[in-house]
Amino acid sequence: MSTPLPGSGRPDRRDALTLRNWGDRPVGPDVGRLDADVVVDCGWGRLMFAHTFQDNAKLVDRLRNEEPGKRDIAFYVRDPHVLLSLAPQELFLDPSHTYRLWLSDYRPSPVRPRGFAVRRLQTEADAEAINRIYASRNMVTVDPPAFVWEHRASRVLTHYVAEDVNSGGLIGTVTGVDHVNAFNDPENGSSLWCLAVDPQAEHPGIGQALTTHLAEHYLARGRAFMDLSVMHDNTQAIALYEKLGFQRVPAFCVKHKNPINEQLFVGPHAHVNLNPYAMIVVNEARRRGIAVDVIDDELPLFALSYGGRTVRCRESLSELTTSVAMTICDDKALTHRLLGSAGLAVPEQETYRDAAAARQFLDRHRRIVVKPARGEQGAGVSVPVETPEELDAAVRKAERSGDRVLLERFVQGDDLRVIVIDYDVVAAAIRRPAQVTGTGRHTVAELIDKQSRRRAAATGGESTIPVDEETERVVRRAGYELHSVLEAGTPLVVRRTGNLHTGGTIHDVTAQLHDDLRHVSEEAAEVLGIPVLGLDLLVPDVSGEEYVILEANERPGLANHEPQPTAERFIDLLFPQTAGIR
16 A cells, blocks of 8 residues: 555546446445445556455455456455465465554644645656656556556546656655545545655655645545555554554455565565665576575675576676776776777876875866775765865875875766666666755754655665765855755755765666767777676766766666666576576
């Protein structure tokens, strides 16, 4: 129902496109009596209201007939033990809690969203954006995508979206089901499903605003309550719902065993402690029947075995990448020289020798980047550096991260990360620096802390905003201090690099990538001789031809580019004979 975090027609009208009635009598109003065997198609799967089924065997048959790639849910199961006994190898009890908000006790919040607005669907593009948000949260997407748009006037399904007022992009979505219009619910209820917030969204309170907006919608319709289901270990979502007044109720869900929800019924694995970058590879390998042996879960290092062949990996780094290729990528100056010698565009760069030469480089370019020759995740990087004082501080910072320091001409543009696997571009994304938005009540430091916690929750703890000298420098250059209270709606960039590990966000642009940028990235992989590569470019426009290449990463984070098939293509590279299994 919830993530791991205009109507038309008569009120008694059934939506024939959305509602599937599997009983003998036709769909129609029958106030005071439940419709029989009610199934609501939601696009991503079907909701089966189990208490409308008199025959458990019939409900089991519906669950068994789940379409490939869909997720069906039997909700309000009265006797889950009986249902499971009829198909113990095919069904499982969902490990979720059901929460109920009694709308008679609910009072609308006086606090309205800031920086975003909640509204109904307006265009087909909105429906496509909902699918994008689902995919970003590893949820089952709607198929076909037009389903949501075609059912925008449904009296059974209600879709709301949250829109960023500055960019116009959608950053959240929620779906509601009206039980009265779905099955003549004598209890006069409703339910919330598919609450999802874009993990890159910077505004606080998006999930709360969508939840309360849907609650107020059903309150206005005169409904008595709104139910939702949430995974038992989703502590962040549960805390939100309890804060809003939801109470736990004894209602159960049963699902069909399929690859989508496999982790819910097979039990924990030995590699549950692996980070998201290793898990995306491991999960894809397991789906294909490839054996996984975790060698060290802290590094993390694991071995994949299939058909008598074993390949050891560290996340997306495998034995197929040579030590020479790793040496090239590890040394940013060497990468720069090789790519430049091959005729690819790189910014002017030199190794720091002394303060006088560094100041001459700064005078020549006015704005520069200072970074260690080795390192990753943005450690020791200062950008942009514009004054001698900033230059001296930046060099000292870079020296703490490595023995050699590089000076590089600052180039204005979007930070583009391109993933090349087997010398073919698989994904491309724009990385944006960490940013907070003022509320008029919180200090910059408090906003950073809140945003950092949201980023950590969305990335499995991989993305947080460090409050260090670089953050303080960037905030101060913008005219603020960490203790300043930022005006409501005011955006503030708090880091200058878009690294995910320092709170940056990543936005997929694979479909917009210009062919020339695609060819340049593939050529760079050939020059470096590396089969799996994360290439960092600066571009004025991803749909244009201009670029400069900054760095190359031999162990790119594949999980950052979902829903692009990065893990699938990585396993194709290692075990091409399994490509037909995916």
